[in-house]
Amino acid sequence: MMNESNEEKQDVSRSTTLSVTNIGGIDETEVTFQNGVTILAGRNATNRTSLLQGLMAALGSERVSLKADADEGHAALEFGDEIYRRTLERRNGTVVTDGDPYLKDPELADLFAFLLETNEARQAVARGDDLQELIMRPVDTDEIQAEIERLEGRKREIDDQLEELEQLETRLPDLEAKRKRVSDEIESLEDELETAQAELEEANVDVDERREEQSELEERLEDLRETRSELDRVRERIETERESIDALEDEREEVQERLESLSTGDDDDIGRIEAEIETLQEEKAELSGEISQLQSTIQFNNQLLEEGESVLPETDGGTDTESDGSITDQLVAEEETVTCWTCGSSVAREQIETTVDQLQKVRKERLEERSEISSELEERRETLSKINENRTEYRQTQRRLDSIDDEIERRHDRIDDLTADREELTTEIDDLEAEIDDLESPDQSDVLDQQKEVNQLEFELERKERERDEITDEIASIEERLEERSTLEARREDVTDELTDLRTRIDQIEETAVESFNEHMENLLEILEYENLDRIWIDRTTQEVREGRRKVTKSSFDLKIVRSTDSGAAYEDTITHLSESEREIIGLVFALAGYLVHDVYETLPFMLLDSLEAIDAERIATLLEYFESHVPYLVVALLHEDAQAVDEDTQITEI
Template sequence: MSTDRPSAGGIEISARKIGGIDDTTVSLTPGVTVLAGRNATNRTSFLQSIMAAVGSENASLKGDAEEGSVELRLDGERYTRRLRRTPDGVAFDGDPYLDDPELADLFAFLLESNEARRGVAREENLRELIMRPVDTSEINAEIELLRAERRSVDERLEEIEAERDRLPALERRRSDVETRLEEKRAELAEVEAAIERSDAAGSQERAEAVEESLDALNERRSALKRVQEHVETERDSLETARAELNRRRTELESLPDAPDDRIDALDREISELRERRRRCDAVVNKLQTLVQFNEDALAGDDELADLLAEDEPASDGGTVTDQLVGESNTVCWTCGSEVDRSRIESFLDRLRALAREKRRDRSDIDDQLSAATDERRELKEQRERRENLESRVDALESEVEEREAALERHEAEVEELETAIGELEDEVGELDADDHDETLERHREANSLQFDIGRLTGQLAEVKEELEELEALDAEADRLGERRGEIAEELEELRTRIERLEREAIDGFNDHMDDILSILGYGNIDRIWIERREEEAREGRRTVDRTRFDLHVVRTSDDGTAYEDTIRHLSESEREVTGLVFALAGYLAHEVYETVPFMLLDSLEAIDSARIAALVEYFEDYAPNIVVALLPEDAQALDDDYSRITEI
């Protein structure tokens, strides 16, 4: 895998009062830039300036400065950062390249204090380092929204399926109505023909009187039929509503409660856990900075010694720099007194142990936060389901009451129409009592057939309209089915995002580590690889699955036997390379190259020149812009085509 680089363009960094820098402006070219120089030549300070401009807060002010600034010009855009000394430390403001620098600090800014790089050597929780930038709360919120949408889609699909169950009966009804309609029309044609033949018989006047009464009678019968159909429809709807009401009530009774006080308690717990994690992160960062500062000073960092010596007068005992690099004693850089180096080293060990303890605390907090978030999500889903069911039950109860009232009205209307029809039938009987003429009978028959044809035509139109509505439901069901499939894929993607990132990081580390070991020629190491392992752990009253990253080192003895070693037994060069490859794996798994324009490398002195050159060439395929700080003799081993900067 290789990343696409942005088009070549000017890159310029201006820094003032950052680290050991007074004031400088440096132009870079895309690709690899080598900062070549001895110690105390502001190479690390320049890298910190880049970090600050991108958005990191892992940068320091010059010792004698109250404020400093850095400006980055990249691809025609300008990004600024200002640093101010305050009673609580250094404050940052401005308009940096990134709003959130976490990915960059972890996987792109690979200075000596980089957590991913150091985490391997210190055998820290590698899985926690890889997954730290993943916002599990946001993922859970997205999952909740998708689940709610899926429930809505499922409910609508159930409604559509219930409607579509009526399709066979409707098609049979349409066929029956069409058949009966054809028969009635044929009968009417015969009767009308017979009437035309008998019109000359002299009974037309009486037939017209009877026909008027029959028309009125047929109107009442038509109205009665319509109302009877309404009654039948209302009864069916009432029965359906009652059945669903009983079903929803049963479901509501079986649904567990989601007490608001428990959800409120979880909200408070989650808020407290997030605040504890924030404070823990702040402590870890401060401890890491403190450890790095002390390590640099104890190691005799010339740049730091010069900075401390700026306002220190010379004495018979020599300069502060002389004292800092003494073999057994050194000067305490907080109070200026001379102390035994072993005391400071012992204090550093305590600081490192405290940092490890705080990282473990942070991991425990993350586990508690995940458990509390999961429980809150489940309770909210239960509460939402209960609220939906209660709302549906209320709506169904209202619907049942309305339909019962409507049914009573329709039944009363049926009684009224049946009474009116009886009176009209008596009237027609009186008109027809003295004349049983065949022609009048045919008029009555034709009138009845016309009524039947009108009623059947109306029924056919209703059936066709219902069938058209059902056909439209097919398209809606298809669309909802497609959306449900999309929701399932999105849910699966969200659920597996964490696992996918874990596996991508592990596979990337293992593949790149194999390549690097082959390229750099560490002959006494067969393989260094990470194994992803699931284990059970207790969280309160629950047993949960946790993921671990186990780092394995495989060597071969003189007699050819393979055996497993530990990271502690690797050489400093091998540990540094392993840490850098682990950072690269996180860089690629999180696609940091898409958002961070630089990868920074520093403190590579433990690796020999030839291997540094091979390592930089390997990393070049994956990062758009690499800035690497090297000693002059190490810089000579790198490709002559790389841009070089020797003065800052």
């Protein structure tokens, strides 16, 4: 989500220089940050927050404001050997940004690194919002689920291959036994043939003088042998074709049953679902836009409440707003009103606060509506995907069925041809045997019988040797296939590990976030010494809920607070009963946990803090020291009196 080259960009040992023009309430300024903590010290309305916004702009955030009286603003960050620039321009009543900032996607930074008063993580804790949704928002759960489904399909393929190898391996003992039996039969036939050939040779010595007369008879005997051999081959081929047809018909029955079980849905259903998906997508996009606008409005109003004076436009006399005593005095005196820098009118602070509360309620409702639409959208997509998958499988199954029918027909035609060949060969054998009978003389009958026996044994021996060779080839093929098993098992193990990692990734992120928050919260409670706060922690719970037609496991983060009375009795409390200082500490710790869990520090070495006035100076110093150990560049806006507790060498007082 960040720039791919950010890891190469970081060199946290160097200083960095920021130049800002026309952002927030700043006309123009340039400051240099050192590694570690940098304090922007000053009173209210001295552009400290505006400088933080300038830094946010250069780093990539969209949550920055252009100076009210300017049409264009700039921010440039010189960091290491690179300079990252950002331009803000007012066009048709809106502010658009351009340039090459440090981050391409600032989502993580906006949530867990840019911790101004309006930061969503801080606000969520203060309001008691769903912290689990916030911590998991940057995680693309849809992409994880799609990857899980892809790996599950790959695992099924490997399982099918392994099962096939298992079945092949079970055939080996039978094939080995069959080969041994055939080898024994071959050995026996060789012995019989050797004996028959010896007897024939002995008989041939007695009729040697008549061999010339017997040449025609011997030719017919050789023809008979070859014809019988050919007939046997044809018979074997017929039997093989019939076995193939039986196997194909069994497969055809299975494929037909599978085809009948598939439901493809009609075009009207698909068109209706696609239309519903399009409508839901439009509704979700509209809600997202409305939520974004609400967040911007809430942020603007909060900024107006916090630092309204720093963004006032210049007076007609052109004097600096920050040095105009009359305006400043008036704003300080009239604490119940705030001057809007867009229209110049005074608005009651209470009215703005009420409006912000209403906007936050509306935003929460819109978030819930968007979540419901997302669930409906996912259900429609799953339904459409299932229909499309069934249609694809139906077409593939139909093609396979047609292919089987064609193959069965081809093999029946082949059997017909082979049957005709068999009948011709049988007739030819009958004719040859008749010719041989006519050529035989009484004194030759023994020799001819012996010749027939030799021919028959040679033919049978050849057939058995061919059968043994086929068995040997099949065994070798199976053994070669079985060599793949170790590779397949290794692949299956890798896929299983990937699946386990993906299935537990969300749980791991949630558990790590909870552990990180609880650890840092425990450490800070101990060193910040809040006397009546015994413990603050997040309790992660899970439960099954229904989303559309399926049940899914949902997590929730419950913030637990235990206080103790003066007498030492412990009791559970809620966030609404905590002091503003305590709520701020919890919000900052939660943001730090998100910063660490999502490894934001690997791509962004900055963290920005503002609006810490609710925390006393000593605790602020302790808090910054704690955060400094986790963040390379920590830039903090503080009041003068709070900054006194922090090392003066790290302070910037002139902006």
